[in-house]
Amino acid sequence: MTQADWIAVDWGTSNLRVWAMSDSGTVLDAAQSNKGMSGLTPDAFEPALKELVDPWVSAKTPVIACGMVGSRQGWVEAAYDIVPCPVTVQQLARPAVKDPNLDVRIIPGIRQMDPADVMRGEETQIAGFLALNTGWDGVICLPGTHTKWVHISAGEVVSFQTFMTGELFGLLSKHSVLRHSLSDDLNPAGFNRGLDEALSRPATLAARLFSLRAESLVGEQDPADATGRLSGLLIGAELAGAKPYWLGQNIAVIGAGALSKLYVDALATQSVQAMQVQGDRATLAGLTAAYRHFKE
Structure with missing residues (x-):
């Protein structure tokens, strides 16, 4: 049986993906379901997560989540950071989780005031890319349902457009x-x-x-x-x-x-x-x- 040091979660609109992780960042196991944010009521998020990760957890296993799980319609709203902002994924919100074996943290999205724009989930991919490519400056394109073009300079999101x-x-x-x-x-x-x-x-x-x-x-x-x-x-x-x-x-x-x-x-x-x-x-x-x- 896999024992995770922590659990990584990418919870989108349509799908939920989870990874059992070692402390060093190695993937030990993975699972997914079609229980995305759009199909869940607020009280259904915890059971959907537990269904996938229960075999991996012990007392207070940390869970780090990104994506639409932190939206206004998600499990709990994780307030947006405001551009310009360093992409350091340092602000982690914590929803009310009743299970004693889970300590869930949700990475907030980013908002831009003028012109108005928002992102959730992509900020984590940007932070990951910058962690893998230290000192990189330029523009990141994130294709998808709502494609993002993001200007990066000195480790900060300067502006973006969807x-x-x-x-x-x-x-x-x-x-x-x-x-x-x-x-x-x-x-x-x-x-x-x-x-x-x-x-x-x-x-x-x-x-x-x-x-x-x-x-x-x-x-x-x-x-x-x-x-x-x-x-x-x-x-x-x-x-x-x-x-x-x-x-x-x-x-x-x-x-x-x-x-x-x-x-x-x-x-x-x-x-x-x-x-x-x-x-x-x-x-x-x-x-x-x-x-x-x-x-x-």
Whole structure:
């Protein structure tokens, strides 16, 4: 039976992932469930966590959590830090946990006042990346449902901007007329075409989107090509809007492999070389940094 020195938790909107950790930061075991924040009432968080971690815990095992578990709709609200702020994951909130074997701490998110913006979970990945890349300055892109572009200087978040690109893709591909023209596959050639169209003329995005449907009605457009083009159009429009962030900067892209690679490849078409970083590695490094601060 695995005995954890502490437990790392990434609790998102849709999923809960946990790792049994040694004191030195080695992963001993891992588990996950689909009991994300959006499907839980406040009194259901503790049982959902215990269901996964009970075999690993002893008296007062520390639990360091990040993500939407600390949102207003989560287990307990962990107040946002205000930009500019050092990404040191030093402020840890503690919810009321009844189980005598758990000592849960939640890493707060970050808020920006003007223009208004927020993040939860990404700040832990940023802290982990900086722990693994000491002294790094530049811009971090975190692709996802709500993609973040974050300017980092001297270990601080200077500013950031969120793009709803992933959510727009989900809505358009599943709940719009475009769903009749798409497939589950993504053709790289279609992606490159959409990317070029959006980067060169971002103002025509809405018209280009409808052309995806029209081309499947009047011609023989391959659904995988249409899916690639939709992705390229949306990411291209995002890159056009985020150009002040990525132009002339060191770039790191942190996230899931396939999606992150789309961003890395898209930036390469603009002669921008980006470092691709595996999301789980950055998350665990950030949670480990928070655990070490907790011990101090």
